[in-house]
Amino acid sequence: MPTDHGSTAAPPAATMSPYATPSAKKFLRHGVHVALAAVVIAAVLTIAQDGDFWVKLVYAEAISLCSWAAIDFGRFLFKPHPQTGWPQGWRAVALPFLGCVVGYVVGQQIGDAVFGWSSFSAYRHGHRPWIKDVLLSAVIGFLFSLFYYLRGRNAFHRAQVATSERDATLAKLGMLQSQLEPHMLFNTLANLRVLIGIDPPRAQAMLDRLIAFLRATLSASRSNLHPLQAEFDRLQDYLTLMAMRMGPRLVYSLELPAELQALLVPPLLLQPLVENSIKHGLEPKVAGGRIDVCARREGERLVLTVRDTGLGLGAGSSLSGGFGVSQVQERLATLYGDAASLTLAQVDDDAGGTLATLVFPTTPPAFLAPAAGSTSTTGHTA
Amino acid sequence: MNATALIAEDEPLLAQALATDLGREWPGLKIVAQVGDGASAVAQALALRPAVCFLDIRMPGLSGLEAAQALAEDWPADVAPFPLLVFVTAYDQYALQAFETQAVDYLVKPVEASRLAACVARLQQRLAERSPGAAAEPVL
Numbered sequence: 001m002p003t004d005h006g007s008t009a010a011p012p013a014a015t016m017s018p019y020a021t022p023s024a025k026k027f028l029r030h031g032v033h034v035a036l037a038a039v040v041i042a043a044v045l046t047i048a049q050d051g052d053f054w055v056k057l058v059y060a061e062a063i064s065l066c067s068w069a070a071i072d073f074g075r076f077l078f079k080p081h082p083q084t085g086w087p088q089g090w091r092a093v094a095l096p097f098l099g100c101v102v103g104y105v106v107g108q109q110i111g112d113a114v115f116g117w118s119s120f121s122a123y124r125h126g127h128r129p130w131i132k133d134v135l136l137s138a139v140i141g142f143l144f145s146l147f148y149y150l151r152g153r154n155a156f157h158r159a160q161v162a163t164s165e166r167d168a169t170l171a172k173l174g175m176l177q178s179q180l181e182p183h184m185l186f187n188t189l190a191n192l193r194v195l196i197g198i199d200p201p202r203a204q205a206m207l208d209r210l211i212a213f214l215r216a217t218l219s220a221s222r223s224n225l226h227p228l229q230a231e232f233d234r235l236q237d238y239l240t241l242m243a244m245r246m247g248p249r250l251v252y253s254l255e256l257p258a259e260l261q262a263l264l265v266p267p268l269l270l271q272p273l274v275e276n277s278i279k280h281g282l283e284p285k286v287a288g289g290r291i292d293v294c295a296r297r298e299g300e301r302l303v304l305t306v307r308d309t310g311l312g313l314g315a316g317s318s319l320s321g322g323f324g325v326s327q328v329q330e331r332l333a334t335l336y337g338d339a340a341s342l343t344l345a346q347v348d349d350d351a352g353g354t355l356a357t358l359v360f361p362t363t364p365p366a367f368l369a370p371a372a373g374s375t376s377t378t379g380h381t382a
Numbered sequence: 383m384n385a386t387a388l389i390a391e392d393e394p395l396l397a398q399a400l401a402t403d404l405g406r407e408w409p410g411l412k413i414v415a416q417v418g419d420g421a422s423a424v425a426q427a428l429a430l431r432p433a434v435c436f437l438d439i440r441m442p443g444l445s446g447l448e449a450a451q452a453l454a455e456d457w458p459a460d461v462a463p464f465p466l467l468v469f470v471t472a473y474d475q476y477a478l479q480a481f482e483t484q485a486v487d488y489l490v491k492p493v494e495a496s497r498l499a500a501c502v503a504r505l506q507q508r509l510a511e512r513s514p515g516a517a518a519e520p521v522l
Contacts, residue, residue, distance in 0.1 A: 186472040187393070190492035194399035247394035249418075283392075286419045286442045 019152040038064035059111040067103025100141035220267035229261040249288025272324030281310020309353040384410040390423035420444025439471040
């Protein structure tokens, strides 16, 4: 089934913390939180220290709001990290500290202006221990900053998880959709319809192949690993159907040594390569050609090759940019990192065409280790 | 009514089926050529000058649409009338382009018998209009 719709998968956008960009709504919300917290602080101080609640409230609001403004706006002066909304390095600590100092000084002045006295002269004359006030301010400021920093980081992580889950779902859907491409189905059914009239036993055999292929497609999109034999069975079904359609223009061979049959591999790694060979190599070639799929082991690695005698890579079609090929490369990178590779090369012998070579470790990635009974057995079930 | 036709279809079973179905719907239609790619379709159509061409769209080399265009460019209009074109394909997205080539019909695979019958009726009517009174004469 054609998987190349001429579009390549776009790289996922980097997730950002929602606090990394300035937003009037967020500022307002933070400001309201701080103002409310200042009321609580003033109440606690009134109970703890005696004195006028309203005086304490005015000072608490003035200092808190000034500190908050200095920190919340100041973090954008310091270029916040996109993942946390907070500056990095020494600035991460300097910001709340400076913000609290600035906020304390300015806020104190505002409070003084409201009540018409000077706190600084009180400090100078020893009437008020300024160190206690400053420390109180600093601790509260630091706690608030820590709270907002952790919340920003948490929001970023949640956004990241949501994006990953969405990408995984989209990838699975894309894979399923590319396998059940309607034109392939309609063309195959059209051929089957003809066969029913002229060669009913062959039509039944072909229909069995189509059923097995569709069943394998569904289970492949659900499972993470299946035996290499299952993958080859599926290729056989697909190539038999394509040979029915292309007639003498398609000849194929599949070679899987007995000792590799039970090896567990991720599904649908070979299928897009075979489809590409047919779609870009053989179908557009008037004379058609052949496809040979082989599996062999080289030490701890599995080498799978798909060779076609089609038009080859220089035929003008964007074979390397095809959706199927790039999707296989992405999946390999996700599953095996650097230990796997997919290379496409022009073949330089008389028959020409393209050779796709897929190499990856024989041991499946640890995070795909199958639970009991979760691997699919795609046999020709009746 | 007698007439000649060319079938261009790269999938042999479908080509065979179309020929069989046409034989049933239009006994007087003679299939003078059956090819599997666009370039051969153009070559054979220019050589044999059929009255009708049934063209698949997705074919190796030239597509059916490209073949129709090449045929229009090279057709000796003063010698014989341009053949009636019918596109037969599994893809419905080419209908607009097919319309621009002034195709007589656009059949979606698999072709139902009733739909083919309607197409045949349309073709016969167009051929009859082309040369009134020629319905009983063999068209080369």
